Amino acid sequence: MFKPVIGLEIHVELKTQSKMFCQCSANYFGKKPNTNTCSVCLGLPGALPVPNKKAVEWAQLIGKALNCRLNQNSKFDRKHYFYPDLPKGYQISQYDEPLSLQGYVEINQKRFRIHRVHLEEDTGKLIHSGADTLVDFNRSGVPLVEIVTEPDFDNSEDVKRFLEELHSIIRYLGVSDADMEKGSMRMEPNISLKQEGQAELPKYKVEVKNINSFRFVKQAIKYELERQQEILDRGETPAQETRGFDEKKQSTYLQRSKEEAHDYRYFPEPDIPPMIFSREYLDSIKVPELPAEKMAGYMKLGIKEQDAFVLTRNKSNTDFYEVFTDEVKKRIKKKHKDIQADLYQKTANFVINKIKTYSNVQSELINIFMSALLPKEVDEHRLNEVIKKVMLYNRQAIDDYQKGKQNSIMFLVGQVMREMKGQVDAKIVRKQLENELKKI
Numbered sequence: 001m002f003k004p005v006i007g008l009e010i011h012v013e014l015k016t017q018s019k020m021f022c023q024c025s026a027n028y029f030g031k032k033p034n035t036n037t038c039s040v041c042l043g044l045p046g047a048l049p050v051p052n053k054k055a056v057e058w059a060q061l062i063g064k065a066l067n068c069r070l071n072q073n074s075k076f077d078r079k080h081y082f083y084p085d086l087p088k089g090y091q092i093s094q095y096d097e098p099l100s101l102q103g104y105v106e107i108n109q110k111r112f113r114i115h116r117v118h119l120e121e122d123t124g125k126l127i128h129s130g131a132d133t134l135v136d137f138n139r140s141g142v143p144l145v146e147i148v149t150e151p152d153f154d155n156s157e158d159v160k161r162f163l164e165e166l167h168s169i170i171r172y173l174g175v176s177d178a179d180m181e182k183g184s185m186r187m188e189p190n191i192s193l194k195q196e197g198q199a200e201l202p203k204y205k206v207e208v209k210n211i212n213s214f215r216f217v218k219q220a221i222k223y224e225l226e227r228q229q230e231i232l233d234r235g236e237t238p239a240q241e242t243r244g245f246d247e248k249k250q251s252t253y254l255q256r257s258k259e260e261a262h263d264y265r266y267f268p269e270p271d272i273p274p275m276i277f278s279r280e281y282l283d284s285i286k287v288p289e290l291p292a293e294k295m296a297g298y299m300k301l302g303i304k305e306q307d308a309f310v311l312t313r314n315k316s317n318t319d320f321y322e323v324f325t326d327e328v329k330k331r332i333k334k335k336h337k338d339i340q341a342d343l344y345q346k347t348a349n350f351v352i353n354k355i356k357t358y359s360n361v362q363s364e365l366i367n368i369f370m371s372a373l374l375p376k377e378v379d380e381h382r383l384n385e386v387i388k389k390v391m392l393y394n395r396q397a398i399d400d401y402q403k404g405k406q407n408s409i410m411f412l413v414g415q416v417m418r419e420m421k422g423q424v425d426a427k428i429v430r431k432q433l434e435n436e437l438k439k440i
C-alpha cells in the first residue's frame with residue numbers, strides 16, 4: 001500500500017502601492033502591455049533596486065500570522081535562471097536567510113507545518129500569440145510572498161481546506177486580494193507516494209506548477225496520485241519532474257524533467273544591504289484576529305460549525321454578521337438569556353441567506369449591466385446572408401440610395417435588424433451595408 005506525501009508552495013502578490021524594488025505601480029492589472037515599467041523592473045544595466053518597506057513589513061506580518069519565527073537577520077539573494085519573462089537573467093529572492101521560518105496552521109486539531117515564508121519579485125508575463133511569444137513586463141517586480149509548507153499532507157481534502165484557510169488569513173490581513181482569477185494567489189503542490197510505514201520521504205517528487213483554483217489543485221493531486229500509483233505498481237519509480245495542469249482534461253502534463261533541473265547559483269544580492277531587525281520591532285508586529293479565532297468565537301456563541309465557517313471566510317461577511325449580533329446583544333433582556341444561543345443561530349441563518357441572495361443578485365446585475373454596455377457578439381456569417389437577402393428583395397431602396405437619397409439606407413438597415421431580431425448593433429449593419437452597396 002502506498003501513502004500520499006504532499007507539500008505546497010503558494011505565491012501571493014502583495015497589494016502595495018509600488019513594486020518591490022522600484023516606484024512603478026504594483027497594480028498592473030488591465031494595463032496596456034509594457035507601460036508599467038522602468039529601468040529597474042526592466043533589468044537595465046546600472047539600475048539599482050531599493051526594497052519596498054511596506055512589502056517587507058507585510059511579508060513579516062504573514063509570517064507571524066502563520067506562527068513562524070521571524071528572523072532578526074535576513075537578506076536578498078540572486079536566483080539565476082534564463083527565461084524570457086525574467087529581464088535580468090536572475091530573480092531577486094531570498095535563499096538561506098528568509099524573513100521567517102518554521103510556522104504552522106492548525107485546522108480541525110491537525111497541525112500543518114510551514115517551512116518558510118520569504119519575499120521575492122514577480123516575473124513578467126509571456127503571451128503566446130500564434131507562432132509568436134510576446135513578453136509583458138508590467139508584472140515584473142511586483143512583490144511576491146512565497147509560502148512553503150512541509151510535506152505534511154496525505155490527502156487532497158486537507159490540502160483544499162488548508163488553502164482555503166490560508167486564503168482567508170491573507171485576506172483578513174489585508175495585504176493581498178489573493179484573487180486567483182487574476183493570478184494574485186498561485187498554488188503549486190508537490191506530490192509523491194511512499195510505502196505505508198516508510199519513515200523517510202520518497203526519493204522523488206513531482207511538482208505541479210501555477211494552479212489557480214482550489215478545485216484544480218484537488219483534481220491535479222487526484223490525477224497525479226493515480227498516475228504515480230500505476231508506475232509504482234509496475235515496479236518502477238516515477239521521475240522527478242515539473243508538470244503543468246490541463247484544466248480541460250483535468251490531467252497533468254510534463255513540463256521539465258530532472259535532466260534539466262536548474263542550478264540557480266544563488267548568491268547575496270550585492271546591491272541591497274542585509275536587513276537587521278530588532279527584537280522590539282519584531283515583537284511589535286501585531287496580528288489581527290484571524291478567521292480560525294473568529295470561528296471558534298462564533299461556535300462559543302452557539303453557532304453551528306458549518307455556519308461559523310461560512311460566516312468567517314471573508315471579512316465583509318463577518319462584519320455584516322456582527323452588526324446583527326451587536327443588536328441582539330443590545331436588545332436582549334436578562335430574562336431571555338436562555339434563548340440567546342438560539343437567537344445567534346437564527347441571526348446566522350438569516351445573514352447566510354442574505355449573503356447568498358446578495359451574491360446571486362449581484363452576479364445577475366453584473367450580467368445585465370455588461371450586456372447593456374458591451375456590443376453584442378455578431379454572427380458574421382448570418383449577418384452577411386441577411387444583408388444579401390435584403391438587398392436582393394429591395395432593389396428600389398438601393399436605386400434610391402445610389403441616386404443620392406441617403407436616407408433610404410436606413411430602410412435597409414431596418415429590414416436587416418428585423419430579420420436579425422435585433423441581435424446586432426445598427427451601426428455595424430449600416431457600415432456593412434455601405435460596404436456592400438459600394439461593390440454594386
Ligand SMILES: [Zn+2]
Nearest residue numbers: 022024038041
Ligand atoms: Zn519599475
